Amino acid sequence: MSLTRRRFVAASAAATAAAGVAPRHSQAQATPDTLTLALAARGNRTLDPANSIQGADNWSIIHIHDTLVRSPDGRFAQRPEEFIPQLAQSWTMSPDARSWVFRLRQGVQFHKGYGECTADDVVFSLQRAMDPKQAGDRSLFVNIASVDADDKYTVRISLKRPDPLFLGGTIQNYACVILSRKAVGERGEAIQRDPIGTGAYQFGSLDPDPSKGVLMTANPAYFDGPPKIRNFRIRYILDTTARTLALLSGDVHMIEGVRAPGWVPSMKQRKPGLQFDVAAPGSLFTMSFNLTRKPLDDLRVRQAFAYAIDRDAIAAATAPISRRTYGLNPPDYPGGLKREAVPEALRYDHDPAKAKALLAAAGFPKGLKIEAYTSQREDYAAIMLIVQEQMRTVGVDIDLKVIDHTTFHANNRKDMNSLPQNSSAYPPVPTLPLSDTLSRTGEVKADGTGGTNYAHYGVAIPGIDDLLAATWAEPDFDKRIALVRQAELKVLADLPLMPMATNGYLIVRDPKVRLGYEVRSGYAYWRMNGAVFA
Amino acid sequence: MWRTVGLRVLDAVPTMWLVLTLVFVTMRMLPGDPAIAVLGEKATIEQLNQFRERIGLNLPLWLQYLHFLRDSVTLNFGTSFVANFTVAQLVALNLPYTIELTIAATLIGTAISVPIGVAAAVRRGEAIDSASRIFSLLGYAVPDFFLAAILLVAFSLDLGWFPINGGGEGFVDKLWHLALPALALGLIKAAFISRLTRSSLLEVLGFDYVRTARAKGAAETRVIYRHALRNALLPVVTGLGLSILSTLSGSVAVELIFGRPGVGSMLIGAIEARDYPVIQAGVVVFALFVVVVNLAMDIVYTIVDPRIGAS
Numbered sequence: 001m002s003l004t005r006r007r008f009v010a011a012s013a014a015a016t017a018a019a020g021v022a023p024r025h026s027q028a029q030a031t032p033d034t035l036t037l038a039l040a041a042r043g044n045r046t047l048d049p050a051n052s053i054q055g056a057d058n059w060s061i062i063h064i065h066d067t068l069v070r071s072p073d074g075r076f077a078q079r080p081e082e083f084i085p086q087l088a089q090s091w092t093m094s095p096d097a098r099s100w101v102f103r104l105r106q107g108v109q110f111h112k113g114y115g116e117c118t119a120d121d122v123v124f125s126l127q128r129a130m131d132p133k134q135a136g137d138r139s140l141f142v143n144i145a146s147v148d149a150d151d152k153y154t155v156r157i158s159l160k161r162p163d164p165l166f167l168g169g170t171i172q173n174y175a176c177v178i179l180s181r182k183a184v185g186e187r188g189e190a191i192q193r194d195p196i197g198t199g200a201y202q203f204g205s206l207d208p209d210p211s212k213g214v215l216m217t218a219n220p221a222y223f224d225g226p227p228k229i230r231n232f233r234i235r236y237i238l239d240t241t242a243r244t245l246a247l248l249s250g251d252v253h254m255i256e257g258v259r260a261p262g263w264v265p266s267m268k269q270r271k272p273g274l275q276f277d278v279a280a281p282g283s284l285f286t287m288s289f290n291l292t293r294k295p296l297d298d299l300r301v302r303q304a305f306a307y308a309i310d311r312d313a314i315a316a317a318t319a320p321i322s323r324r325t326y327g328l329n330p331p332d333y334p335g336g337l338k339r340e341a342v343p344e345a346l347r348y349d350h351d352p353a354k355a356k357a358l359l360a361a362a363g364f365p366k367g368l369k370i371e372a373y374t375s376q377r378e379d380y381a382a383i384m385l386i387v388q389e390q391m392r393t394v395g396v397d398i399d400l401k402v403i404d405h406t407t408f409h410a411n412n413r414k415d416m417n418s419l420p421q422n423s424s425a426y427p428p429v430p431t432l433p434l435s436d437t438l439s440r441t442g443e444v445k446a447d448g449t450g451g452t453n454y455a456h457y458g459v460a461i462p463g464i465d466d467l468l469a470a471t472w473a474e475p476d477f478d479k480r481i482a483l484v485r486q487a488e489l490k491v492l493a494d495l496p497l498m499p500m501a502t503n504g505y506l507i508v509r510d511p512k513v514r515l516g517y518e519v520r521s522g523y524a525y526w527r528m529n530g531a532v533f534a
Numbered sequence: 535m536w537r538t539v540g541l542r543v544l545d546a547v548p549t550m551w552l553v554l555t556l557v558f559v560t561m562r563m564l565p566g567d568p569a570i571a572v573l574g575e576k577a578t579i580e581q582l583n584q585f586r587e588r589i590g591l592n593l594p595l596w597l598q599y600l601h602f603l604r605d606s607v608t609l610n611f612g613t614s615f616v617a618n619f620t621v622a623q624l625v626a627l628n629l630p631y632t633i634e635l636t637i638a639a640t641l642i643g644t645a646i647s648v649p650i651g652v653a654a655a656v657r658r659g660e661a662i663d664s665a666s667r668i669f670s671l672l673g674y675a676v677p678d679f680f681l682a683a684i685l686l687v688a689f690s691l692d693l694g695w696f697p698i699n700g701g702g703e704g705f706v707d708k709l710w711h712l713a714l715p716a717l718a719l720g721l722i723k724a725a726f727i728s729r730l731t732r733s734s735l736l737e738v739l740g741f742d743y744v745r746t747a748r749a750k751g752a753a754e755t756r757v758i759y760r761h762a763l764r765n766a767l768l769p770v771v772t773g774l775g776l777s778i779l780s781t782l783s784g785s786v787a788v789e790l791i792f793g794r795p796g797v798g799s800m801l802i803g804a805i806e807a808r809d810y811p812v813i814q815a816g817v818v819v820f821a822l823f824v825v826v827v828n829l830a831m832d833i834v835y836t837i838v839d840p841r842i843g844a845s
Contacts, residue, residue: 042803053574192618208619208627209795211700242699242793249691249698406566409575449579
């Protein structure tokens with residue numbers, strides 16, 4: 001074969017391209033000194049804990065900063081004595097559970113030469129987080145009366161009401177991480193993009209390109225020992241396919257999973273050996289009944305829904321992410337109802353015949369039709385489409401409109417939904433979901449000025465407000481939990497909402513990344529400080 | 535020609551104003567509250583009100599409209615409601631990716647389609663004509679996002695020849711990241727342009743001057759490429775302009791699948807989050823893109839057919 005000029009040019013171009021491609025391809029693979037996690041978000045919104053409301057941002061926040069105390073790795077602390085010292089090396093609670101004193105660990109340094117973390121920084125950080133102008137979750141701070149420094153290493157927090165669960169509800173939350181007063185003073189708003197903390201990783205860079213995201217580097221002076229992996233990058237890949245392929249190709253080590261039926265089995269089939277870390281409960285999925293609308297004001301109709309909906313089937317459809325719940329709080333939360341703790345009459349195990357009988361008794365022997373909205377977000381839509389199908393078997397036709405997530409919540413807040421759903425994450429503080437979704441003061445209003453009690457419970461019918469007030473006033477942990485259980489059982493008797501299932505937070509992990517612990521429960525983020533590559 | 539360009543730019547002013555007005559009205563008519571979208575469903579009414587006040591949602595609509603026009607004219611779109619960057623930063627990040635994807639897809643589409651179209655016209659009824667028809671039918675039938683996913687799985691995941699997502703860094707790396715997304719869009723574009731080239735060329739090949747050229751003994755290659763194809767290109771250029779604009783819309787899905795930055799995916803995200811400043815900027819960019827592409831097509835017309843410029 002003769003070598004013409006054209007062939008020579010073509011061959012040269014092909015060789016150059018191949019040479020360029022091959023080394024580049026290996027560079028794009030996750031490098032062994034950088035752990036890469038891809039989250040389902042459009043990008044980072046903020047690295048300021050006081051303003052963060054997007055779960056994906058909290059992964060960065062908790063690695064750059066520290067809280068005073070934390071739960072054990074891989075699970076929520078259930079009782080006060082289970083918490084682990086972090087920036088605070090010890091703490092005490094007053095007998096009335098209204099005064100908490102934290103003794104700080106000495107010598108802990110902020111990143112990049114911002115000095116030692118002292119009580120002054122703790123007071124500053126908590127007061128800043130309490131400022132109502134901040135965008136973060138306000139419910140965490142409403143009970144704090146004051147935060148003061150007794151001395152350089154002692155912080156005293158006074159509460160308005162007793163709270164024996166203060167560590168679990170507020171102090172261990174990402175919003176309560178400790179910032180450097182000096183850094184915030186110098187950097188102002190820029191702290192959102194260039195934060196200073198004491199955490200295991202220090203901030204490296206934040207790229208507006210979500211595929212590059214946040215880069216953090218190991219803090220060599222971390223008080224608990226530096227992390228094993230030098231860099232931790234958090235990327236943002238919203239598209240499910242792109243994120244999945246990024247993991248399967250080895251481009252990233254871990255991805256946020258998809259909370260939709262069938263996804264986990266398909267991943268296991270595609271790549272055996274992948275690790276599925278599920279933090280239960282994740283979000284608590286509930287469906288409220290709008291008690292101001294007929295026929296949902298009739299308890300028999302609500303009970304018919306409860307018997308017709310097969311919550312075990314819903315949980316099984318999204319296994320291993322979901323688990324059935326018997327009350328508003330999940331079974332493994334303090335005060336959460338386990339199956340055996342619920343009287344059979346309030347358990348509402350799947351019984352379509354009973355559902356039909358209840359509908360007939362309520363005057364709907366031929367069934368009924370109800371209009372409702374759900375969100376197009378996969379966790380909402382998947383569950384509600386199953387519910388729609390199950391209700392059809394007892395003659396209830398739910399005319400379900402699947403609308404975008406923003407509109408869905410806006411409509412809920414304007415009392416436009418007959419069957420509003422909620423999927424929210426809560427710490428193991430059982431009064432929080434009860435008060436958020438069922439207290440009289442949180443009643444939804446048509447003008448959008450109300451709260452998230454979409455059922456109108458406590459207004460349309462008597463609710464649990466008295467029990468909640470008694471719970472909040474109770475300083476003793478065990479007595480408080482007993483009151484919570486009473487409230488839970490009353491909710492099951494009145495059925496202003498249907499507890500459905502937990503919606504666990506799922507991270508799929510390349511097996512060569514070892515966490516050093518098993519993820520069982522916790523927030524939708526966990527520490528990678530001890531992670532190593534196998 | 536400069537007069538033509540000036541007139542076209544003037545023509546674009548009312549178009550842009552109309553587009554901006556439509557965007558403003560549409561954004562306000564969209565269901566969903568930007569305050570809840572940004573602050574989340576657990577936000578208190580005080581937080582929601584503070585947010586609305588800060589971004590001017592509490593102002594009368596006419597005043598919001600005037601602010602909106604002012605920001606658009608001065609290209610000062612402020613800061614995104616949700617991302618912690620100015621809109622200018624976001625556009626500066628995303629726009630180059632969209633432009634390079636559009637240009638690359640157009641180049642690939644043209645490089646594939648014109649030879650196929652010419653071959654199909656010249657060898658009408660033969661096997662190559664049938665093959666080109668099948669290629670075009672497939673191109674029409676297969677959505678760009680589906681083709682993108684197939685290419686991604688085959689060449690990135692299974693064969694590992696191309697990166698799985700992202701936009702790349704540095705010239706060579708960016709080209710490498712660009713290859714598959716551009717190929718996905720380019721192949722779809724080629725299906726349309728190749729049919730257009732074939733039918734246009736077939737029409738021209740029947741004209742008297744082509745017969746005359748052949749009668750004068752001109753070589754067939756010269757007849758086709760020199761006499762016929764150049765005259766057949768005018769509708770192809772029109773089609774190319776239209777396809778560039780459709781590539782913009784097609785790029786949204788492809789950007790998402792390949793995890794690439796781009797104005798399309800930025801705009802979709804902003805609409806979902808009711809991020810008004812970013813929506814506003816994204817639409818202005820798209821509208822400007824349309825104006826520029828139309829203008830470029832007008833200029834190309836005058837090059838392809840000088841009679842248009844003279845008239």
